[in-house]
Amino acid sequence: MIIIIETDQTLFNMLQINISSQLPMKIMPKDNASEAIALMEILPDIKIVICRAKTGKEDTAAKIIKEIKSEKYDCKVIVLEQTGEPTEKFVTYLASTSPVDIVTKTVITLINNDGSEKAPPMVQRSYFTIPFSLLKLLEKFPCDFYLKIKKGDLNDYLKVFNAGEDVDFGKIDNYLGKGAKKAYVKKDDGKKAVEEINLRFKKILSHSLDDCPYQAKVESVILENLEFLGLNKAVLQIANSSISKLNNELKSSKNLGSVINNIYKTPGSLRYRKSFMTAVFCQIIASKETSVDSRMMHSLQIACFFNDFSLQNEILIAIRSLEEFNMSLLSKEDGKDVETHALRTAEALSKIKEIPEETLKIIKQHHGVASGQGFSQSLTTQIGVLSQIFITAEEVALRIINSPTPSIKLNAIFSEISHSYSQHLDKYLASIKSSFTSNHE
Numbered sequence: 019m020i021i022i023i024e025t026d027q028t029l030f031n032m033l034q035i036n037i038s039s040q041l042p043m044k045i046m047p048k049d050n051a052s053e054a055i056a057l058m059e060i061l062p063d064i065k066i067v068i069c070r071a072k073t074g075k076e077d078t079a080a081k082i083i084k085e086i087k088s089e090k091y092d093c094k095v096i097v098l099e100q101t102g103e104p105t106e107k108f109v110t111y112l113a114s115t116s117p118v119d120i121v122t123k124t125v126i127t128l129i130n131n132d133g134s135e136k137a138p139p140m141v142q143r144s145y146f147t148i149p150f151s152l153l154k155l156l157e158k159f160p161c162d163f164y165l166k167i168k169k170g171d172l173n174d175y176l177k178v179f180n181a182g183e184d185v186d187f188g189k190i191d192n193y194l195g196k197g198a199k200k201a202y203v204k205k206d207d208g209k210k211a212v213e214e215i216n217l218r219f220k221k222i223l224s225h226s227l228d229d230c231p232y233q234a235k236v237e238s239v240i241l242e243n244l245e246f247l248g249l250n251k252a253v254l255q256i257a258n259s260s261i262s263k264l265n266n267e268l269k270s271s272k273n274l275g276s277v278i279n280n281i282y283k284t285p286g287s288l289r290y291r292k293s294f295m296t297a298v299f300c301q302i303i304a305s306k307e308t309s310v311d312s313r314m315m316h317s318l319q320i321a322c323f324f325n326d327f328s329l330q331n332e333i334l335i336a337i338r339s340l341e342e343f344n345m346s347l348l349s350k351e352d353g354k355d356v357e358t359h360a361l362r363t364a365e366a367l368s369k370i371k372e373i374p375e376e377t378l379k380i381i382k383q384h385h386g387v388a389s390g391q392g393f394s395q396s397l398t399t400q401i402g403v404l405s406q407i408f409i410t411a412e413e414v415a416l417r418i419i420n421s422p423t424p425s426i427k428l429n430a431i432f433s434e435i436s437h438s439y440s441q442h443l444d445k446y447l448a449s450i451k452s453s454f455t456s457n458h459e
């Protein structure tokens with residue numbers, strides 16, 4: 019196992035996919051030295067810790083090195099900063115700006131005790147997985163891509179894209195529509211595929227998509243894969259551009275139902291469709307509130323794209339009440355993640371200074387609790403107007419998206435939410451309702 023202590027989510031993700039494309043090792047993210055040390059105490063097979071000299075105010079590297087020395091762990095350390103201090107034998111210092119592939123190479127060298135750079139054989143895995151929608155970031159397929167299909171009790175791999183072929187968005191959408199979540203590449207191609215995605219992602223972000231012919235589609239892929247690609251200023255820019263396009267569409271479209279229906283039918287993850295639909299409803303409710311100005315409106319819509327950033331999967335994202343939480347039979351770890359995700363997301367986002375303060379507050383309160391921990395449907399006065407609008411919008415959006423058929427029973431949805439929140443959100447529900455009726459006329 020490898021521990022990475024890195025607060026930059028993008029760098030962590032990039033290290034993770036690069037290392038795991040070459041080594042059959044589990045990679046654990048940790049926020050600081052104490053967390054890493056706690057894990058080292060219980061797990062004997064931690065081979066490498068990657069960290070910086072400092073994380074915030076903490077002397078991360080020094081703490082880790084001291085622990086390994088005093089407990090005599092068989093563990094190596096890569097410090098991403100050349101501090102000039104005398105080194106221990108088990109410590110490797112790399113420049114803080116070392117590219118991901120240099121760090122990956124160093125990891126492989128350290129794992130092979132003989133010092134060679136050859137990756138050890140991947141024993142258990144013959145295929146490497148990549149989120150399916152990320153294929154849209156590519157221009158040409160760098161290698162063959164497969165889908166996993168079940169044949170009786172066995173897994174089989176069906177080739178769906180050939181190396182050298184141009185990327186076809188329609189074909190990818192088609193597979194996504196059929197529920198494809200992961201693409202597979204032969205283990206020998208894993209590195210090539212990840213490198214190509216890294217390269218394209220960096221290029222797309224640095225040009226802010228200007229020269230990309232499929233701008234809107236690539237934007238959606240990036241927003242959909244936030245948890246894989248990480249958060250940064252460029253991603254925020256992409257969210258902003260998506261929001262303004264969405265608002266223009268709402269302005270020009272005469273029929274709210276058709277906008278909602280388009281989002282309902284869009285292939286892609288629940289997370290992504292929920293973001294867009296919540297942003298639509300936030301816009302509709304907020305535009306009828308005189309106390310909400312355009313800056314507040316923008317803060318609300320930004321929140322729609324990032325509020326569940328720190329949750330791993332759709333099952334966790336869909337939990338919206340204490341009742342659902344108690345019935346969900348989550349593992350202890352997942353349970354803790356869900357309970358604290360509002361607070362953790364607000365904290366993670368506070369590191370990007372371009373994110374408005376109001377957005378952070380909305381995200382913290384988006385499950386009805388001022389502290390950002392747990393769920394509550396009896397809203398206290400601490401839950402601000404913007405948070406209440408957000409809660410209403412997300413409740414409606416999630417119910418529509420989870421509806422098994424496109425003929426959505428709006429009145430049933432409204433009365434369900436009204437009941438759960440003891441009529442507290444009725445004013446905002448009425449705003450949505452009237453938009454639907456005025457649109458239909």
Ligand SMILES: [Fe+2]
Binds near residue numbers: 325335385
């Ligand atoms: Fe949430």
